[in-house]
Amino acid sequence: MADQAKESAAADPGLPVSCECGHVQFRTPSSTPDGMAHCHCTNCQKQSASAFGTSLYFPTDKVFPLPAALEQKLAVFTHPTDSGNTMHCYFCPRCGVRMLHACILPDGLRRDKVSFKAGTVDAGCLDWRAMKPKHIFTRSAVVELLPEWECYETYPPAAVPSGATAGGEEGTKEDGVKKGEEPV
Numbered sequence: 001m002a003d004q005a006k007e008s009a010a011a012d013p014g015l016p017v018s019c020e021c022g023h024v025q026f027r028t029p030s031s032t033p034d035g036m037a038h039c040h041c042t043n044c045q046k047q048s049a050s051a052f053g054t055s056l057y058f059p060t061d062k063v064f065p066l067p068a069a070l071e072q073k074l075a076v077f078t079h080p081t082d083s084g085n086t087m088h089c090y091f092c093p094r095c096g097v098r099m100l101h102a103c104i105l106p107d108g109l110r111r112d113k114v115s116f117k118a119g120t121v122d123a124g125c126l127d128w129r130a131m132k133p134k135h136i137f138t139r140s141a142v143v144e145l146l147p148e149w150e151c152y153e154t155y156p157p158a159a160v161p162s163g164a165t166a167g168g169e170e171g172t173k174e175d176g177v178k179k180g181e182e183p184v
C-alpha cells in the first residue's frame with residue numbers, strides 16, 4: 001500500500017535518510033545525487049568524529065525551503081567560514097548526528113549545492129562504489145590514500161560545491177581554502 005502511494009506520488013522517491021536514534025527521518029530530493037566526496041578537512045574530522053566526512057550533493061533549490069515538520073525536528077549549528085560564508089549544519093538534537101550542511105553566502109543566498117552526510121542514508125539504499133567518490137582536502141588526511149583513488153589536496157579544479165550561483169567564491173577559492181576548510 002505504502003509502496004503504491006509512493007509510486008503514484010513520484011517516480012523517484014529519493015533515498016531514505018535517518019539519524020542514529022530515528023528521530024529525524026526524511027528522503028533526499030532524488031535517488032541520484034550530483035556527486036559524492038570523502039572530505040579529509042579538519043572540520044569534517046570534527047563533525048564526523050572520525051577520519052573523514054562523506055558528502056552527497058544535491059541542488060539547493062530541491063532541498064530548501066525544508067518542510068516545516070522536518071525543520072522543527074532539526075537543530076542547527078552555524079559557524080563562519082574563512083572565505084566569508086556561514087555554514088549551517090543541521091543535526092538531530094537527540095542523538096547529535098549531523099544530517100546536512102547548507103552554506104550561506106555573504107549576500108544571504110545559499111550556495112547552489114547542499115551536502116547530505118552520506119552515512120545517514122539507510123543501509124543498502126545507496127551504492128557508494130558506483131558513486132565513484134572523490135577524495136578532497138587530502139592535505140590533512142590521516143588515513144592512507146591509494147594511488148588509484150581520485151584525490152585532491154583541497155577542492156578539485158571544478159570545485160564540487162562552488163558558489164557558482166553568487167559568484168566570487170570561484171575567484172577566492174585558493175585564498176579561501178588556505179586555512180578555510182569548509183566542510184562540504
Ligand SMILES: [Zn+2]
Nearest residue numbers: 019021092095
Ligand atoms: Zn537522532
Ligand SMILES: [Zn+2]
Nearest residue numbers: 039041044183
Ligand atoms: Zn571537509
